[in-house]
Amino acid sequence: xxxxxxxxxxxxxxxxxxxxxxxxxxxxxxxxxxxxxxxxxxxxxxxxxxxxxxxxxxxxxxxxxxxxxxxxxxxxxxxxxxxxxxxxxxxxxxxxxxxxxxxxxxxxxxxxxxxxxxxxxxxxxxxxxxxxxxxxxxxxxxxxxxxxxxxxxxxxxxxxxxxxxxxxxxxxxxxxxxxxxxxxxxxxxxxxxxxxxxxxxxxxxxxxxxxxxxxxxxxxxxxxxxxxxxxxxxxxxxxxxxxxxxxxxxxxxxxxxxxxxxxxxxxxxxxxxxxx
Numbered sequence: 001x002x003x004x005x006x007x008x009x010x011x012x013x014x015x016x017x018x019x020x021x022x023x024x025x026x027x028x029x030x031x032x033x034x035x036x037x038x039x040x041x042x043x044x045x046x047x048x049x050x051x052x053x054x055x056x057x058x059x060x061x062x063x064x065x066x067x068x069x070x071x072x073x074x075x076x077x078x079x080x081x082x083x084x085x086x087x088x089x090x091x092x093x094x095x096x097x098x099x100x101x102x103x104x105x106x107x108x109x110x111x112x113x114x115x116x117x118x119x120x121x122x123x124x125x126x127x128x129x130x131x132x133x134x135x136x137x138x139x140x141x142x143x144x145x146x147x148x149x150x151x152x153x154x155x156x157x158x159x160x161x162x163x164x165x166x167x168x169x170x171x172x173x174x175x176x177x178x179x180x181x182x183x184x185x186x187x188x189x190x191x192x193x194x195x196x197x198x199x200x201x202x203x204x205x206x207x208x209x210x211x212x213x214x215x216x217x218x219x220x221x222x223x224x225x226x227x228x229x230x231x232x233x234x235x236x237x238x239x240x241x242x243x244x245x246x247x248x249x250x251x252x253x254x255x256x257x258x259x260x261x262x263x264x265x266x267x268x269x270x271x272x273x274x275x276x
Contacts, residue, residue, distance in 0.1 A: 016126045017052055021045050047092070047119055054088040055081065055120040059128065063191070066227075073192055077128075081121050089116040173197065173216045177204050185220075186249050188213050188229040200251070224265065225258045238271040245271065 025041040062077030093112040094101045181202045189196040190210045214229045221231040237248040245257035
């Protein structure tokens, strides 16, 4: 299923990219209107395809930057775009110059950088829109079955307890995941309007709010950061780096802990053995 989704996303990106090439060739921005239509079409095809290849990893890089620096994801992606445009513009301007590369001026590089940033930002926006359209949407969980009369009587009668062999109910959140990913939930990661659910078998995006997803897992873990919820049983170690804390999970992932969450986690025993 993951392979099918990736193919759909790639196909959608290429379709939109082709539309942009045609639109830019017809409009002729940045003075390109002065050349024949065929040359404009070739120019923008080379420009956008090159930008697509260089800028396609920008979203992943921005997501990694957001996790490391706690910046908003959109701001981290914008910073990754600004950084990625520089080497890309150098490659394009010197490739156009060819043997006359020594004559390339700073103004030419600055102009190429601006054009590359605009094109790269456009490609990145296309990817984000496609990501939103192709991500698996969450569906409303089915209402829980009413408790059986026997269970209701047991709860109402003083001194009675639920048998120890009764298994814990499966969170409704698990039922929203693809069948091959259903299993023990390790953590939740916030991604704009989506929540990425990390299980022992992989991860998937769900269109829902973090607080709604965490509410379905109440009692199984804690919201340790604005962008992260962690299952208690998934934590294998707490790591302290000066004033900052991280939780290492059973899959090797390290999740940042907000400073405001440290006292509550320490009181709950999450940070035992990692130093004061």
